[in-house]
Amino acid sequence: MFILTKLADLVQITPSDFKKSSLDAIQDNINEKYANKVIQKIGLCICLWDVTWASEGLIGHGTGLVNVNVEFRLVVFRPFKGEVLLGRITSATQDGISIRTDFFDDIFVPFTELPDEATYEPQEALWVWRDEDQVMYYDIHEMVRFQIVTEEWHDQTPEGPLNMSEELPDGRAISPYRITASMKGSGLGCCLWWDE
Amino acid sequence: MKILESQNAVLSNYEVYQHLVDHQKTLKQKQRKGPGNLATLIKETLAYLKTTPSPLAKQEETHHYGPDVVARLLERLSQANLNQDLAKGEVLMILNLRPSSIAVLSTVIEDMEERFSEEEQAAILEVIAEVLGRDEAGAAGEAGGEEAMESVEGGA
Numbered sequence: 001m002f003i004l005t006k007l008a009d010l011v012q013i014t015p016s017d018f019k020k021s022s023l024d025a026i027q028d029n030i031n032e033k034y035a036n037k038v039i040q041k042i043g044l045c046i047c048l049w050d051v052t053w054a055s056e057g058l059i060g061h062g063t064g065l066v067n068v069n070v071e072f073r074l075v076v077f078r079p080f081k082g083e084v085l086l087g088r089i090t091s092a093t094q095d096g097i098s099i100r101t102d103f104f105d106d107i108f109v110p111f112t113e114l115p116d117e118a119t120y121e122p123q124e125a126l127w128v129w130r131d132e133d134q135v136m137y138y139d140i141h142e143m144v145r146f147q148i149v150t151e152e153w154h155d156q157t158p159e160g161p162l163n164m165s166e167e168l169p170d171g172r173a174i175s176p177y178r179i180t181a182s183m184k185g186s187g188l189g190c191c192l193w194w195d196e
Numbered sequence: 197m198k199i200l201e202s203q204n205a206v207l208s209n210y211e212v213y214q215h216l217v218d219h220q221k222t223l224k225q226k227q228r229k230g231p232g233n234l235a236t237l238i239k240e241t242l243a244y245l246k247t248t249p250s251p252l253a254k255q256e257e258t259h260h261y262g263p264d265v266v267a268r269l270l271e272r273l274s275q276a277n278l279n280q281d282l283a284k285g286e287v288l289m290i291l292n293l294r295p296s297s298i299a300v301l302s303t304v305i306e307d308m309e310e311r312f313s314e315e316e317q318a319a320i321l322e323v324i325a326e327v328l329g330r331d332e333a334g335a336a337g338e339a340g341g342e343e344a345m346e347s348v349e350g351g352a
Contacts, residue, residue: 001209002206002208002211003203003204005201007197024228032231032233036237042199046212047216047234073204075212078203080285082285084304086250101244102241102247103241143248143249185303187299187302191249
């Protein structure tokens, strides 16, 4: 679910941060820049893990910024294909079920990845799994187990006014990193059904 | 920004949990505040890791997970004499999810029924419960699992 990614970057320490120790200033700078951001094809950055190398600080001409080249490792949220995770159901439509973890919202289970017997109840806006005589609901806010199927990346680098669109045709915001998951198969779906 | 290595290592949830808790502690000791976006994310990530049925939910009281937990789990799994080893990803998911029933274990281990006999599956569950602990609510466990534990302990 979490990996370490090694990056190199230029950190610029402003004079107002000179009261901090150098390492603290570097750490704060990196965390501020990367925490809760998605790097394309890498994942959602959580926080700094460690600083592996840093150059001498250099002050350029004209500004008071201290420039430091730093190599560091970041904790990144990047579940691998086939990994099983826990999450909560946020909403259900006839297309499928949306799931979130507390820190990551863009997980979707399309209806094709739900059990074959599952049906959608439009009045209640819920998916229901009718297995023989049992009726089981995929309730909102229910804790579920799901398996990662694919991931989608949308680079959000600005491309100029002509191609500007921040929403999909259905009005949903485009997210930089989106996971498609499956709840088909035993052990997947609401945790309550399987825990003994 | 330059990416030197996109995947330098894989972390278990416990390692991330510990890192975040330690980070909060050092900040408090130095009486310093980190950037706001990080504080929010740490709060959310810790909340996620501490929600039941996550095995870290009661970590502060039980301390089932520790720095040597991976080594201990692998050692006990090898003592259980399984006919083949588990893949790295499978062990990682076992650490992160702590399966307590056959159904959940089957999501974590690919082709479990073909690779492991029923006794071996029960043995794996017992090793998990022994090394990683289990929820108090599910402490009764399965009868089949209990028997397997006795035989495993007898063998060891």
